[in-house]
Amino acid sequence: MPFEKELGELADHTRAALAMGGEDKLARRRAEGVLDARERLDRLLDAGSFVEWGMFARGILPEVRDRSPADGKVAGFGRIEGRPVGVVSNDFTVLGASSSVVNGKKIRHVRETVDRRGMPLVLLGESSGARMPDRMGAPGRAILGQDPLEFRRLRSSPWVSALLGSCYGSSTWYGCMSDFVVMRKGATMAVASSRVTSMAIGQEVDPEELGGWELHTGTTGLVDVAVDTDEEALDTVRRVLSYLPSSAAETPPVATVPAGSDEASQSILDVFPESRSSVYDVRTVIGRIADRDSLFELKPRFGKSLVTAFVRMDGHSVGVVANNPKFKGGAIDVDSMHKATSFLVLCDSFNIPLVFLVDQPGFLIGVEGEKRGAPGRIMNWMNALAQVTVPKLSIVMRKSYGQAYLNMGGGRYSDALACWPMADLGFMDPSLAVNVLHGVKQSEEPERFEALRSDVARDTSAWALAALYEAHAVLDPRDTRRWLKEMLALHRRGKTVSEHRLANWPTSY
Structure with a gap:
């Protein structure tokens, strides 16, 4: 056979790359019920769609060259539901997927390509941080900062991160830069490992306390959703991408409307209490307004008095911001303010219309909120809302008091505002x-x-607001879905993408 030697070398190099860190390490992962870097790609991507870039990359230092297949990061492109995506899957079996000069080049190449060609970027995180001794001393400093855009997001395409193990260094940085983050319970995300942190501060640190799922879903808000397994995390990535466009230049894909979606809205009064002081879960209301089974909540454990969620309305992606009286009576706390602002940025950046469902007694006031900068958070929210250019619709279901009336889309901050007859609009x-x-x-x-x-x-009634033409409609709650469908269809005419004034808004602050 011609070129038998050369083709044999190709086969040998391919086998070495696919062997990753060796059978012993891979077997340990299987025993723990954890997927390896390539199995994760098989689960995430449409079958047979992955095209790898940099399979034969190796560590730059001679002493690691023979034990660094693909240099610890499997990168390339594939498809999810037929749509192209760029992917980087960290291979922890190879030098802890530590960051190096070579695998940094791979990540940069994928990032540049998804930005230029308009496709999402999926980052499957699990890494030990910077590779040593590469980053030590003056030569190590010279490696850093060679790409001035490495830590800058312009949101030209969606980024989604899955945190699937120990995530330090680059996996943490890219997680914090992503638009959506899912975390497997048992994984950690922190600046440095608990071992390094313990040595630095001179006391024992528990990895879960340092950067576990409960911390990041409930306290920091840096993680949107926590799940039990790798498989669930990867399925969650596929699901969230179904609500998002491939790039900021496009509108999101349109889904088939499930049967029975319109009928559910007729039972909305069964879950909305007649007493104005009664507690209810606003997610039950959203479920009757949206297409059936389309509710996908972001940050459900963080800022619980406010719900932020993707839904579909007549097959189209919509972002919902809804006060939830089940928690703190719907009063808006500092975490809710942060949550709302980040969601506005996400929806506006990727051309997703916004619907506000309002039932709030105002901001949660007190010493703790002031210490955490509540006034600044409120103004951050207003600053973002004033720059949003996707369609915005607001429905006052019950209470809408004080300054928060504006934060929840009141006044000129919505394209259309409707009230239910029981709406109360005092200060x-x-x-x-x-x-x-x-x-x-x-x-x-x-x-x-x-x-x-x-x-x-x-x-302070709905009729008083409507008389001033500050409310554009007063609705029977059972007609809410129909009204929203009509308004969203109206605002889809003509210009369908945002002006993206928030594209450079910080990813966390």
């Missing part, structure tokens, strides 16, 4: 206002209290 709860303004308590002067309460509540 604060009337009973509280009587105490604040007049110092009168119901228990002490019930008749005067009721008279003052009636006076404070004057002109």
